[in-house]
Amino acid sequence: MKKTKAFADILGIVQEITEKIPFNQVLGLTVESLDLDHPSVRLTMQPQLIGNFIRGSLHGGVISSTLDFMGGLVAFLGVLKTMQGQPLQVMAERFARIGTIDLRVDYLRPGIGSHFIATGYVLRTGKKVSVTRMELHNDERQLIAVGTGAYTVA
Amino acid sequence: MKKTKAFADILGIVQEITEKIPFNQVLGLTVESLDLDHPSVRLTMQPQLIGNFIRGSLHGGVISSTLDFMGGLVAFLGVLKTMQGQPLQVMAERFARIGTIDLRVDYLRPGIGSHFIATGYVLRTGKKVSVTRMELHNDERQLIAVGTGAYTVA
Amino acid sequence: MKKTKAFADILGIVQEITEKIPFNQVLGLTVESLDLDHPSVRLTMQPQLIGNFIRGSLHGGVISSTLDFMGGLVAFLGVLKTMQGQPLQVMAERFARIGTIDLRVDYLRPGIGSHFIATGYVLRTGKKVSVTRMELHNDERQLIAVGTGAYTVA
Amino acid sequence: MKKTKAFADILGIVQEITEKIPFNQVLGLTVESLDLDHPSVRLTMQPQLIGNFIRGSLHGGVISSTLDFMGGLVAFLGVLKTMQGQPLQVMAERFARIGTIDLRVDYLRPGIGSHFIATGYVLRTGKKVSVTRMELHNDERQLIAVGTGAYTVA
Numbered sequence: 001m002k003k004t005k006a007f008a009d010i011l012g013i014v015q016e017i018t019e020k021i022p023f024n025q026v027l028g029l030t031v032e033s034l035d036l037d038h039p040s041v042r043l044t045m046q047p048q049l050i051g052n053f054i055r056g057s058l059h060g061g062v063i064s065s066t067l068d069f070m071g072g073l074v075a076f077l078g079v080l081k082t083m084q085g086q087p088l089q090v091m092a093e094r095f096a097r098i099g100t101i102d103l104r105v106d107y108l109r110p111g112i113g114s115h116f117i118a119t120g121y122v123l124r125t126g127k128k129v130s131v132t133r134m135e136l137h138n139d140e141r142q143l144i145a146v147g148t149g150a151y152t153v154a
Numbered sequence: 155m156k157k158t159k160a161f162a163d164i165l166g167i168v169q170e171i172t173e174k175i176p177f178n179q180v181l182g183l184t185v186e187s188l189d190l191d192h193p194s195v196r197l198t199m200q201p202q203l204i205g206n207f208i209r210g211s212l213h214g215g216v217i218s219s220t221l222d223f224m225g226g227l228v229a230f231l232g233v234l235k236t237m238q239g240q241p242l243q244v245m246a247e248r249f250a251r252i253g254t255i256d257l258r259v260d261y262l263r264p265g266i267g268s269h270f271i272a273t274g275y276v277l278r279t280g281k282k283v284s285v286t287r288m289e290l291h292n293d294e295r296q297l298i299a300v301g302t303g304a305y306t307v308a
Numbered sequence: 309m310k311k312t313k314a315f316a317d318i319l320g321i322v323q324e325i326t327e328k329i330p331f332n333q334v335l336g337l338t339v340e341s342l343d344l345d346h347p348s349v350r351l352t353m354q355p356q357l358i359g360n361f362i363r364g365s366l367h368g369g370v371i372s373s374t375l376d377f378m379g380g381l382v383a384f385l386g387v388l389k390t391m392q393g394q395p396l397q398v399m400a401e402r403f404a405r406i407g408t409i410d411l412r413v414d415y416l417r418p419g420i421g422s423h424f425i426a427t428g429y430v431l432r433t434g435k436k437v438s439v440t441r442m443e444l445h446n447d448e449r450q451l452i453a454v455g456t457g458a459y460t461v462a
Numbered sequence: 463m464k465k466t467k468a469f470a471d472i473l474g475i476v477q478e479i480t481e482k483i484p485f486n487q488v489l490g491l492t493v494e495s496l497d498l499d500h501p502s503v504r505l506t507m508q509p510q511l512i513g514n515f516i517r518g519s520l521h522g523g524v525i526s527s528t529l530d531f532m533g534g535l536v537a538f539l540g541v542l543k544t545m546q547g548q549p550l551q552v553m554a555e556r557f558a559r560i561g562t563i564d565l566r567v568d569y570l571r572p573g574i575g576s577h578f579i580a581t582g583y584v585l586r587t588g589k590k591v592s593v594t595r596m597e598l599h600n601d602e603r604q605l606i607a608v609g610t611g612a613y614t615v616a
Contacts, residue, residue, distance in 0.1 A: 065215020
């Protein structure tokens with residue numbers, strides 16, 4: 001897809017907002033890629049993210065927070081694909097309207113690693129609701145957790 | 155149920171551990187009640203927990219983190235009911251083995267309020283797996299979110 | 309709530325359609341009550357609904373089918389409460405638009421019994437999406453399974 | 463993996479039981495492949511499986527039933543991979559112990575088609591619990607629904 005200036009701008013805004021959301025800063029989430037088909041977000045291990053002393057593993061809530069955020073991002077990028085040629089303002093308003101309806105998280109392995117990469121893809125982009133799948137791998141490419149979410153997109 | 159000393163001790167340990175888990179401290183989770191049938195946990199609004207600037211509402215991940223923690227606590231208290239008369243050490247080991255298998259969260263209203271109360275109850279206490287339902291209300295008793303979780307208990 | 313003739317009519321239509329849906333007939337689902345706050349549906353055990361020979365218990369899919377149907381019914385009745393005074397045709401069109409977005413089912417006990425009662429309630433009635441909780445009990449009032457669903461309502 | 467005679471026998475038993483389960487017969491489920499890594503099950507459209515007259519589409523419960531069955535099958539085949547060299551009886555007993563803990567189904571498109579193929583894969587094979595993802599496509603390879611399930615495997 002050829003990217004217009006508005007397209008480049010909206011991706012800049014998405015990245016900026018992502019990293020300015022207060023709780024995303026607590027988590028230390030940073031955008032790795034806003035490729036429309038293969039976006040990814042990085043989570044760096046920090047002592048305050050630990051849920052289990054003994055194992056030194058991530059709190060389950062850190063994992064669900066990251067997957068929830070990733071799902072919303074994936075849902076928005078899916079919508080964005082259908083908005084080519086639209087003005088920046090319209091795209092930005094659409095971003096502001098993304099909201100999680102529900103989320104399922106499956107915890108597969110303890111969240112142990114120096115950093116983690118969240119990825120995701122859209123299962124369905126609807127006019128009102130999008131459905132996404134998300135995955136979290138650690139720095140050894142082990143699958144730590146997966147998620148499925150439904151998001152309002154309008 | 156008549157509470158033995160070991161029982162009082164395990165509840166003290168649960169409260170202490172709960173409030174010492176690093177990410178629970180980030181969230182500011184505190185135990186309100188460890189009543190075996192009606193436990194509750196308090197989450198106090200803080201600027202760093204915000205997910206949506208404009209609304210000033212909780213990040214979805216704060217909500218899922220709180221409900222996930224609550225589900226594990228409820229699952230453990232359900233198991234504890236079946237452990238009367240057992241030594242403290244055995245009960246504490248059981249607590250350490252609680253783990254989330256999976257979690258569903260339904261986001262019903264924006265997480266707006268000065269504080270929030272998470273409650274929950276057991277749907278089924280099994281030998282290997284327990285299933286729980288959780289709810290999060292704000293300080294005006296509005297239902298913000300609900301969850302359902304499956305937890306390993308052995 | 310005072311019920312208009314259109315209201316009585318729509319409930320008649322809902323009952324008729326419910327029991328005419330081909331797969332509901334296979335399941336043998338019948339409406340017990342269309343009370344707006346406490347609707348219930350009955351499932352009668354039949355040999356063809358068995359999933360486990362040895363136990364003689366319901367197939368998991370019979371349970372999920374029943375809870376899914378119940379969730380949609382509960383979602384519609386929740387919407388109906390907001391439609392008082394509207395013409396029958398408008399209410400009927402709304403019924404036709406109910407659809408399941410996603411569903412979680414937790415299987416708590418084997419589905420053993422002569423019959424089963426599904427109940428449910430709305431957690432949130434939205435303009436676009438409603439969220440419901442459902443429960444299935446057997447004839448001894450044992451809780452067999454619970455569900456949570458998100459439904460499109462517009 | 464080299465298949466022993468016991469291995470071939472257990473797959474024969476799995477196929478036979480699958481197609482003899484009363485409610486699977488109602489659904490008309492047949493095993494397409496028991497390849498350990500890429501199993502698949504076929505669902506043939508029949509008038510009695512309809513949930514929506516107007517569209518002529520599958521009842522949501524037919525979809526959840528099929529995905530639930532598929533998840534259990536995938537979970538068992540995942541366990542079977544770890545049981546090489548064990549006697550038939552031990553493998554058969556393991557099959558009998560598979561049970562659904564919980565299931566999430568996301569309905570993406572109306573279930574329209576002459577037949578449908580369910581596939582699935584294991585996300586995690588545990589000693590007690592396995593987690594699987596499932597998908598249902600129609601005869602035009604459109605993705606109709608996906609699922610995620612947790613299954614007891616011991």
